[in-house]
């Protein structure tokens with residue numbers, strides 16, 4: 016008996032050396048080891064390919080499952096909204112509450128809304144907290160509201176449940192738009208969605224003119240509400256305070272009220288009283304134009320993801336008569352200069368309002384005319400003393416037309432440049 020140690024590839028069978036001279040003569044024959052080696056490498060490749068295919072199929076199944084879930088909840092949501100409308104029509108009830116909706120966590124999962132740090136995204140999932148924020152705004156029944164940065168829509172729901180009739184939401188991140196559209200379908204005709212940057216958005220023409228109240232009347236039925244992104248909260252409130260002063264933007268409608276969240280430290284600065292540790296430029300700028308109230312603090316753990324800080328809810332009502340009757344930019348210049356040396360006597364910062372050659376004389380004149388003690392610390396200066404300083408500075412600017420555009424940093428730069436030039440020449 017001869018060993019079958021060869022493989023005939025033409026007939027696909029094992030053969031012996033004798034066979035290659037007879038039945039399998041001139042056939043394509045390989046050694047047993049060669050053939051096994053080829054099969055092994057072939058099987059190895061097939062196994063890798065199969066694993067890839069299985070992985071692809073699994074991913075596909077997951078995708079299909081997700082779309083099915085999404086379709087189910089979209090259909091369910093639409094169905095609930097329709098039922099709700101029919102119910103309201105048939106019973107003739109004029110209720111403005113939303114129909115039952117998927118939770119905010121479900122919306123986040125369905126649309127895969129992972130928070131993005133660069134857009135300061137920290138979501139509020141607890142609707143009792145968002146309801147509490149909305150209650151600080153006052154009665155929203157049939158009101159117009161602009162919500163800044165609605166994200167997955169927690170605060171948005173609370174605003175709608177409070178009865179807002181016209182809610183304009185401004186959101187920069189396009190990933191949130193489909194979820195907001197669902198919400199808009201659940202509250203037909205009550206939600207307008209703007210995909211854009213709130214810093215560039217013109218609010219002066221966003222609401223109907225009939226809302227407008229005169230400045231000394233009651234505030235209009237228009238509110239700005241937002242769980243603001245930390246990254247834009249300070250520039251945004253400065254922009255809105257400036258618009259409040261010039262009665263432009265959202266304030267063309269009258270004394271529009273604002274209910275906003277800030278990092279707790281910023282909320283404390285906004286509301287800090289004269290003499291307190293947190294008193295700053297922001298305190299004076301906000302308080303000379305509005306009544307500012309730090310309503311309550313939300314612990315960081317209430318947000319997803321949890322920020323490193325707690326959050327303060329602040330309510331602003333513009334004053335009928337601002338405490339300082341000077342242009343915003345002028346007040347800001349005086350206040351900024353005073354606070355630039357916050358541990359020094361106030362005359363130190365005020366000196367920087369004047370060119371070096373007249374610095375001491377003009378600072379003395381300013382402080383005398385405003386009747387303010389030069390040795391007061393910036394935090395100890397009251398709003399009425401800031402009014403006196405701004406009025407006195409305005410008088411000096413009227414007497415000297417180049418004074419307002421004077422910038423001590425520019426003079427300092429020029430001086431350094433001249434000094435370098437002289438050094439080079441000698």
Ligand SMILES: C[S@@+](CC[C@H](N)C(=O)[O-])C[C@H]1O[C@@H](n2cnc3c(N)ncnc32)[C@H](O)[C@@H]1O
Pocket residue numbers: 134135136137138139140163164165166167168169170185186187188191211212213214241242243244245247
């Ligand atoms: C702190 S999250 C709040 C989200 C939601 N309101 C909540 O309470 O869960 C801030 C939101 O503002 C949005 N946002 C950030 N910068 C913005 C901008 N410049 N204009 C409009 N929205 C902005 C973010 O995309 C995010 O949705």
